[in-house]
Amino acid sequence: MTFSLFIIYKIVLVVVVFLISLVIAMYSTYAERKVAAFMQDRLGPNRAGPFGILQPVADGVKMFMKEEIIPQVSNKFLFILGPSIAMFTSCITGAVIPWGTSLHLFGHDFSLQVTDINIGILYIMAVTSIGVYGIMIGGWASNNKYSLLGALRASSQMISYEVAMGLAIIALVMHTGTLSLKAIAAQQVGWHWNVFYQPVGFLIFLVCAFAETNRTPFDLPESDSELIGGYHTEYSSMKLGFYLFAEYINMFISSAIMSTLYFGGYNMPLIGRLHLSPNTAAILGVVFLFAKIFFFIFFFMWVRWTVPRFRFDQLMNLGWKILIPLSIFWVAITGFVTLMIHR
Amino acid sequence: MxxxxxxxxxxxxxxxxxxxxxxxxxxxxxxxxxxxxxxxxxxxxxxxxxxxxxxxxxxxxxxxxxxxxxxxxxxxxxHETEPHKSMLRKLIAVIAAGLLMVVLVGSLKGADTMAIQPFSHNAGLIENLGKVLFDQFLLPFEVSAVLFLAAMVGAVMLGKKDIK
Incomplete structure (x- = not known):
């Protein structure tokens, strides 16, 4: 592959991943309202376009058209930096996720992963841990007590749940023996999905993913009944839109990560028996991955409209006194079993 | 480049x-x-x-x-609540920090620079790092782990409100 072809292919892949993230985040807002409506026996948005499918576009236009207010007493640079960081960190995680195997076109192999770094999981951990800056900086720069409280809640919650999440990932890495997401996805052919080997680890990861994306039942940073809007109380127009949008992109990306780490990624059992051509199999793999992702996005929404919000002390108890001991225990069990097998 | x-x-x-x-x-x-x-x-x-x-x-x-x-x-x-430090304190702080810098520069100057190959390919990859840490430097690694554990226990003890 020549250098210029390589650059073009990478740019195209990055743009496609970026656009897909944005479109899925856009339609997640629509799906969320439809799911909520379904669960509450309502119709949901149905005015803009057939079945209301143009609703996200209308919402986006509304966001752009709204008056932009920057509070006089706030720190203007940091006030704008907050939502920018939130949006930036949620968009860059897609770079290490293997969206499929590889397409063979015009005599070249095009891998459907932007970059395969050998520490893919740690990269994701790093990006999630920087993600909290968006909320903290925004909440502090607003110069509002409710925003500050929301920001502090967000940061303490994310730091607490990162520990359990990291331990769950350590157990997974002990099982897979690699940190590269590509290798982890490739290992799970057929029925060898990691969730069957790491059920407890998956459960811990799932709970932590809810906490890291600030979704109900852990949406205390923006709990409207106590903190008005939490960290984004002072935000208006598209800067508010960025915060809300970043949450939906995070939801999409964490669904993709859960599918890749625990549910086989682009693999599907029995598909190897069909003897498809490599390209068809690769495209089908992408379809399977997205089916799993959509299921997890639906799961996020399902939980949101079913489970009520925790209290903050309950959240901290769950994180430090239940999930972390459980995950340490699970790491020990995984280590013991791995030692027994590989002895 | x-x-x-x-x-x-x-x-x-x-x-x-x-x-x-x-x-x-x-x-x-x-x-x-x-x-x-x-x-x-x-x-x-x-x-x-x-x-x-x-x-x-x-x-x-x-x-x-x-x-x-x-x-x-x-x-x-x-600005209102910022404590104003006296000149003497500032002087002491500068001297202490300067001494630390002298120690750092001195230790760097004495270090063996021949072992470092800055652009070698897989020196810092996780596999090699793991092998070095758990083979060549196992004892220092475990000792630092114990040190961290002690620091953690200490932090929890300090954070407790009522020590019986």
């Missing part, structure tokens, strides 16, 4: 480290410190130490600095 990138990153690291000291607002200081860590992580990547770079970001930029930010935000520091 790599050398220029390295120099640019180094320049940013030093610049933002200076801004940590010179900026008036403590929150800005912390944000500049985060920038410094990112620049240093970039240097690690250029030296093929990817694992070190990522861990540097996770631990320092992602956890410790968030806690710093957390504390400073809760303290709500501003």
């Amino acid at each position: 790599t050398l220029y990138l390295f120099l640019i990153l180094g320049f940013f690291a030093v610049l933002s480290a200076l801004m940590v000291v010179f900026s008036k607002n403590p929150i800005h200081s912390i944000l500049y410190l985060v920038l410094t860590f990112f620049a240093i992580a970039g240097e690690y990547v250029l030296l093929n130490a990817q694992f070190l770079a990522i861990v540097n970001i996770i631990v320092y930029a992602g956890a410790i600095m968030v806690l710093f930010l957390f504390v400073v935000m809760l303290l709500n520091l501003n």
